[in-house]
Amino acid sequence: MLTKRDLLRCAAMAALVAATAKSTPVLAQNKAEWPSLLEAKDIAEEGFIYGLPLVMNYAVMQEFAVDRNSGQFKAPFNEINNMHQVASPADTAVITPNSDTPYSILWLDLRAEPMVISVPTVEKERYYSVQLIDGNTYNFGYIGSRTTGSEPGSYLVVGPDWKGEKPDGIKQVFTSSTPFVFANFRTQLIDAEDMANVEKVQTGYKAQPLSAFLKQPAPPAA
Template identity: 50%
Template sequence: MFSSCNKAPAPTAASQAKPETAQATPAELRTIIKEAYTYGFPMVDSYRIQYSYFVDQANPEYKGGWNEVHNVARVFTPQDKAIQTPNSDTPYSFLGADLRAEPLVISVPAIADRYYSLQFIDMYTHNFAYVGSRATGSEAGHYLLAGPRWQGTAPEGIKSVIRSETDLAFVLYRTQLFGAGDLANVRKIQAQYKAQPLSRFAGTPPPPAPAVAFIKPLSAEAQKTSPEFFGILNFLLQFTPTHSSEKALMERFAQAGIGAGKPFDVAALSPEQRQAVQEGMADAWKAFAQYKAEMIDTGKKGSADGFGTREFLGNDYMMRMSSAVLGIYGNSKEEANYPAYFTDSEGKPLDGAANRYTLRFEPGKLPPVNSFWSLTMYELPASLLTENPINRYLVNSPMEPDLVRDADGGITLYIQHESPGKKKEANWLPAPKGPFFMIMREYWPKPEALDETWKAPPAVRTAQ
């Protein structure tokens, strides 16, 4: 048996009253805005994506309604533009979870012949749980996903209760594809992914489901500079009960009119306030650029540092923003490690218009994984897959039998815009005619990948 006591509010769009910025001087406002923008960017950008997936039926990226699993029985291509740095290895399934009224029961089939994972992401973009090959094994099971306000107990038949600290959550499914001829098998698995309200699973009357008026997000470009960003952030904060570690932070944000359900009327800002808001946002982007140059481009911080639980990230808001900008919804390191290539072996930015590159795996030194690896190309500044004449966006484990080996058994990949010639084309990863970066994905990495006993080989510039 179970009981439910869920007194969730029904958030609505903020009213258009005068924002409460009077407590902060313009100089203080600028400082607070920089901090709040860094904190809120992952939330606002995630909302932009989920609005296109689960709310805006006119959007070409629309998948379907909340609390239903939506399958995409193909890998991503350059036509998929909502999420930055998508993988093109695993067909995705998507679940937008509205947990305000009651939990969801998420069911998976037995999957023993391939890798799969369910990544649970809250509104902050923390990865707070996993179900799948690594985390829970290959057996079938039912898992209860509950929001922060639910106070019930799980019925029989539930393997475990997974708690989200936000009312809305996102579950991102990945199902391994072994090649074009394997797609029918992936579809059969995807058809067995299920989500249903707890009341339906338990055969009890459903609780009332409060309505919510979702507000239109800003575009990816507009949210970089528009003060309307903070109206969206205030709207989203209604779904995020304040964490104990952030009470003082929220009190500080309140001095700038930022808080759950507060109005943020940009038109009511004085010229001095508006300038302070815009300068604070610009300051956040400058801080991001400096952080990227000093920490990410140099390898001091990597993907293994940028994705995970709140406890793992330790409220490092700049790291969280950087991860959202460079590859939102990345996996936690134990699920997938992501060595990134922003520069070549000499520290120069990668550019397909000016240079050609090679990347060589020494004999017996392919990425050490329990599942599979891939190397994927992304054009800049969009951080999206790039069009090319052979429709190849990555090189990965299933392609190993077709890759041409060097004389010593190693593998050299050719990374360039033009074809390296028919004899080398099997090992060609096409680059755009311009700036780019690459992400290596190590799914279910072995310890030597995580402790860097094994290191990803460099991209070496070659003669034109």
């Protein structure tokens, strides 16, 4: 099993390799122009800082959607897992999760085709959101009460290579820079007696391939 420790070790090694690679052309010209120990350390540190978010994001994907024995597995790619409880200390894949917005977890694989996320009507008093995070850890889109409103709708999430027009029935298209996307749903829990109402909202969250939404044959799997 690939652990977070393994991934962090790989990130550190990659940073050191990058530092060495950066200095090699200089060495070929003049050994005197080698970076100093402190300069090499700074280069490696910059590489580590740049790469760490990507590696940790991959680690979350590995635990949530790939490794069924991780202890944190939620659902396979392109399937929503609605959590009918607030986060607890047992939820360790993501640091400091919210405790007042039960999560619905969805990892998208956009290699074969785009995915459609549909949301129900949500009462205006209740906050909800769908945070779209690409593999570079950038938030490239939001669906929810503060951005798209509380009305029902369907939204298309596409990968970097997708080319096409916005289909009928789709309110908005969100384009990711990577083919894997973390769609992180949050639904406000008003009080301890409100969980049943949260679950009703969660049942309205849907994810389906574009081909299924359009009732067309599916393309070959990635």
